Amino acid sequence: MLISRAVFRRFLSASQHVHSLHGRPIFYVPAPQRGEILRQIREALPQKRSELGAPVxxxxxxxxxxGVGEVQEFVDICDYAVGLSRMMNGRVVASSRATRYWRVWSFRSVSVP
Known part of the structure; x- marks a missing residue:
């Protein structure tokens, strides 16, 4: 499969833009805030389920x-992702603050700035 030069240039431009965002505060959105965005998307989807199901x-x-079932599956995935944004999986626990997280070492937690 060959990729045209224009498509390749757009991809390079997008990847360079993402790379330039590293280190900027807006790039590091804490998991609970990302979960809140997903929750809002999840609440808006059921109202438009049939409209979104038709093109699918x-x-x-x-x-x-x-098609409507596919949209409902996405709603369920959003529910799961919102739960994961606050879940402790044994390694890193998300914090509401952008520059902090909890790293779990055995039975005690240590705050890492």
Missing amino acids: SLEMGKIKTE
Whole structure:
């Protein structure tokens, strides 16, 4: 598969832009804030489920009910991701502050700036 030069230039431009964002405060959004954004998206989706399901069914060659089911699956994934944004998985616990997180060492937690 060949990629045109224009597409490659756009990809390079986008990747350079993302690379330039490292170290900027806006680039480091804490997990709880990302979870809040997902929660808001999740609350808006059910109202437009049938409207969003129609193009999904056309694109994937499914009946409309299956397209609506795909949207519902995305709603469920959003629920799961919101839960993960506050979950302690044994290694790093997300903090609401952008520059801090909790790293779990055995049974005690240590705050790392």
